[in-house]
Amino acid sequence: MQDEPSAAEMLPAVARFLRDTVTTDHSAHTIFQARVAANAVDLAAREAQLTPRLNEEERVRLMKLLGHDGDLATQNRILADKLLDGSLSLATPGMKEHLWATSMAKLAVDQPSYASYRRALKRMQG
């Protein structure tokens, strides 16, 4: 499950920026923000392309870990609460693999050039 805000929430802000700011203000700050906006569009494209498959894989893992199915937000809430109160932990079979796989899936959308992500990818591939 991707973090917030979603691409759907972000794209209107990109449109607003293109329409209201880029056309009137050409300062260095606007150029910087334009780069950020381009990155947001790239992120939205990755989210559209990758998230359906990644979410389905996450749902299946969560079902195995928690013993029941449910929507991702609810399942993640349950998992987070159990990790916080200690009733589930890294000693739970499959937990470490699930947490890594889920965080890696987020990074594949959010920031695939992040150095620690690249390093972890290499380690996973041996």
Next chain:
Amino acid sequence: MTLEAPHPPLADALAHLGKRLYPSLGAVSGLQRLSGGASQETWAFSFEGPGGPVPLILRRAPSARVSDLAAGLEAEAELLKLAHANGARVPNVRYVLTPADNCGRGFIMDRLEGETIPRKILRDAAFAGARTHLARDCGEALARIHRIEPSRLPDTLRAAPGSVRLAELNRTYANVGHPNPVFALALRWLAENMPKDPKELRLVHGDFRHGNLMIGPDGIRGVLDWELAHLGDPMEDLGWICVPSWRFGEIEKPVGGFGTHEELFAAYEAAGGGAVDPARVRFWEVFGALQWGLMCSGMAEIFRSGADGSVERAMIGRRASEVEIDLLDYIAPLTQGAAHAG
């Protein structure tokens, strides 16, 4: 509370103040807002002098907010003076505002020349020499800050050792509201691995990292932004500068992307900071990583509320996942070639 007269424009108030303080100096020039949230502002300006402009910084809280901030900025000025007297490199405080100055509450300090942008500091050739000793500079600066005799510190400084800081972090996680299993696991790890609060609390800067260190080709020129200073575990500052989020791609150099733990610790001890406990620093690194992760998560709400609807704000929200990888590296490290699900 009585209604106050509206402020005269800041430039006029500063010019008036300048004439009184420095009769030899002339007009105010280059007044420019640099940064700051709703309650505190940072302004750059100069007084024109016979030898050219004198570059200064005004840190202030507009007076309407005074009651929220009680001694905040006065304490900050006091800390800068104490740190300076103890040999730490900090901007020289020139003047603490009084109500008669009509500028709000705050103080005026020297404006230091240098760079705070991490990518420039870590990559530009101009800083190649500085990079060889920045980790040691950090150790030395922190030792000088932590050595300040606690009895001399302003009594408004809050006491927040690990137990208090962790309770705050738990509240922040609950307030953010978005379920995050890795953050929850990290909170549990912190609770299980929290070192005992130190017997004697020391001055902790609270935000010692890129952005708040003015750096020149010669090294650290000033430690800025003392807003989050508190009494606490000095290892908190050593941990915060080593959080992976401040490495900007240089992930094998834990201290700000420019140096090693060993350099930081050795310089800290040599400058009289006391014995470093690496396990304690590691606790604070995990704490710091999670603290930054929760700050990122909190951006979603700021974006949605419209308080800052910029794309930049939204994109910081999506950096929380970077912190998840960093936290897992600390508390659930991968073994080489480990198979993974998914």
